Amino acid sequence: MDDYDKTCLESALVGVCNIVQQEWGGAIPCQVVLVTDGCLGIGRGSLRHSLATHSQRGESNRFPLPFPFPSKLYIMCMANLEELQSTDSLDCLERLIDLNNGEGQIFTIDGPLCLKNVQSMFGKLIDLAYTPFHAVLKCGHLTADVQVFPRPEPFVVDEEIDPIPKVINTDLEIVGFIDIADISSPPVLSRHLVLPIALNKEGDEVGTGITDDNEDENSANQIAGKIPNFCVLLHGSLKVEGMVAIVQLGPEWHGMLYSQADSKKKSNLMMSLFEPGPEPLPWLGKMAQLGPISDAKENPYGEDDNKSPFPLQPKNKRSYAQNVTVWIKPSGLQTDVQKILRNARKLPEKTQTFYKELNRLRKAALAFGFLDLLKGVADMLERECTLLPDTAHPDAAFQLTHAAQQLKLASTGTSEYAGYEHNITPLHTDFSGSSTERM
């Protein structure tokens, strides 16, 4: 029977864990606020019991911490520090934060338990976890004060090499623009709304300009709505042109600004953060190497905007783009042999393809030390030669004999004939048609 009338922090945390994952998946950061009186429960299901059995868990009854999503666990104790320290409660609660990889904090009440002190405790949580992130969006001399929501989280690139979490700048500087087709659905760490805000002289936020019908017509929001704002201009043009703005977030850290449509009518300026590093997107190359098109000899986008310098081609092709030879499955080998055979039967029309396939097989066989295959294919070609019909072109027989001979030589493995870079070339015969050569 399940008890719902007793303190059982573990089941509560399991519940949170399930709900968050079902609703938000495993990638969205979540702040979990645990409000407790500091009592840990008794007997089975008490936090003491949970922690004591922590090391004996298997897959089925895994302890919910660390949460399987980016998280902060805030424990709000309706008790003051002295009360908690009188028992081992605080230690147990601290264990929880430790188990969540240190992500989180414990809050206690200063002074006696009363409404005012509880409010002040929650006030501290709000200051810590829910302060809006204000920044200045810049594009040369065009600027706008903005709030970035949700708050961008610090990011650790490599715990070993670069253990200090990177934090984004409060100056978000646009460095240039790229077509949506070129940026091509890049992977991002997180995405954020960029909301223009109106600041008064002291730098306090006056409003987001969102109109509220109940408010006075001349309210600050009304005015803010009617002051031209760079965000709105940028958003409009990004949307119309189908482009994104590349924005610098810090040293070797970039992101992109784009228009995101929520529905047909509503759309917004959004910012996505790339992973920090000199080259977050292989198809753009190194970010520092991106420069203005006016520095190029000719416009890389073409005079009619019909070309693009992106994506960048890597130096080496991947295996699936370079026709590699893999003979692990017999079918791979058989297909390659069949290709040679098919072309052999269409000599001399297919002379070029025949030798191309023959050389591909030869190279792989030499690399794998599979010399028996070369002998086998040579035998096969000789047999093909004997099977040629009377109507066959006389050149076919010459080429087959020549190819078989060359393969046999290569199968000896002697350096003279078994060079990897060496290619078998078609035999020049009186029939092979290069009349110019004979002259």
Added chain:
Amino acid sequence: MKIFSESHKTVFVVDHCPYMAESCRQHVEFDMLVKNRTQGIIPLAPISKSLWTCSVESSMEYCRIMYDIFPFKKLVNFIVSDSGAHVLNSWTQEDQNLQELMAALAAVGPPNPRADPECCSILHGLVAAVETLCKITEYQHEARTLLMENAERVGNRGRIICITNAKSDSHVRMLEDCVQETIHEHNKLAANSDHLMQIQKCELVLIHTYAVGEDSLVSDRPKKELSPVLTSEVHSVRAGRHLATKLNILVQQHFDLASTTITNIPMKEEQHANTSANYDVELLHHKDAHVDFLKSGDTHIGGSSREGSFKETITLKWCTPRTNNIELHYCTGAYRISPVDVNSRPSSCLTNFLLNGRSVLLEQPRKSGSKVISHMLSSHGGEIFLHVLSSSRSILEDPPSISEGCGGRVTDYRITDFGEFMRENRLTPFLDPRYKIDGSLEIPLERAKDQLEKHTRYWPMIISQTTIFNMQAVVPLASVIVKESLTEEDVLNCQKTIYNLVDMERKNDPLPISTVGTRGKGPKRDEQYRIMWNELETLVRAHINNSEKHQRVLECLMACRSKPPEEEERKKRGRKREDKEDKSEKAVKDYEQEKSWQDSERLKGILERGKEELAEAEIIKDSPDSPEPPNKKPLVEMDETPPIEKSKGPVSLLSLWSNRINTANSRKHQEFAGRLNSVNNRAELYQHLKEENGMETTENGKA
């Protein structure tokens, strides 16, 4: 993620001793006879691969998958061992590709079965492997240089995969001891060297391979710690496809890979082109592409059931792309892929389809029967990536529209002009290093920022804030003045533009002056020109420090522009409307201050607009998020004759009063379209006839 984990350096040590030339005793039929042509012909005898061939092709397959998925920072050093060690390549990135390795292997050739077995040993290779692990890679070097005093943070770990034919378990133990000892010795050497690094951690993977049908003399042993530096595991595997399968499992373990099977790929049949069947293709990629699946189950990261999970593949369903629309998907990760069976027809069909530039969305079948798009396959520059698309709920649901926020009610943004600005400020890669005049390296991205700075020195955001950017006649000057340097031709064009404007002024041509924030009709013609000249001067002055040629443009402008005498100016100062120009003249002196007056001017304009509710009539269709204007009266007035009372010095009390009454009344009813669009109080009838006949209509001051 750690860059310098054990996977940074992999050393393959493959036995090249005489016994490796023995057959694996697994036959391959290579002479597949085609029907109807081969009656009476006996196919050639099947052949079989040697242990060496099996080892080499399996390790090449391991490298193929690794290079496909990690083309950088994961390095292989290939060593062949017989009477000595032959190191086939180095840690440098240029040596890291299949072609290099294949060429080097071809040069080595198969083992010589007649060589003296006494001289040959795998030990030579293992010693060389330890030696090579101490050698620093270019990535380690780079990281150490960058970290300076923290250079010790750069780790040196590695893995040795040794494929051999061992005699017995004790023989295996001897090999392990040898590696252990060699590491000990080489770490001592490395401690006193700047070019070598001590090995912190080494994973030895010993693979004993033997011909099919033989009994294995070596037993399997899971990973065991032999010392704090060395762990070792032993796999006893039959040659042929068993060895290939083993290395395929290992590459997945070593590089945290996972498998996805794309199912339901429609493909034309080779024989019958008009029918199509559905195929499946299995791909490997980093396991993070499955992060949502892993987490939604009870498995969590670093799970213990390693072996088990590799047999699994996650099935995703192909969704035939319907449009070629370019969309920006919310993608949380992109991982390079490698097909398991790279040369099979379904695999190459899929990869070629993607390499040709099409993207495919993949659907995740759910138990509940609901369908959700969770991934996308797409190629970028000849590399195929599996993109993870966010399929869970967004925390940014139903955000306020930008038109509801700051600046959202403004309706005459220069959207088209800014679009043009963005196209001019697009980025392009500069792969070859460039140098500044002082010899220092020029960073292209800094150049891009410089250009943005120049291009925005004077850039009014809304149409009603500018005159010059609404004039076609100014374009030749405005487009070149922002440049870093001008050619003689540019200067000439600028001068021509200025002369042209002088000419326009002489002819008294109308200007597209905004009337926003002003009562009644706009300023007089000579004032219009003054506003225009002031603005042009602001623009040119903002760039005079760029070059001497920019200076010449300003000189020309100053010489040509008609400036009313000082007295006349003071006379006019009584009128409220003049404030704007006064301020603008001050601003001309320093473009840095320019913004502040724009702001105050903007605010003033807005306040007035708010009061007078003129805004509705001054909407420009340009801004996509603006509400549709109820009345499309042109924003900029091309008034032929300014109202008489305006031109007569100070405003009378009567006109003030009647103006006020008129505005108050105008709020109560909608003005007749005819009167609104009238010129000199005369409305032209049947205007649409003209338009329908293809006559040009002027709107927004632009033809």
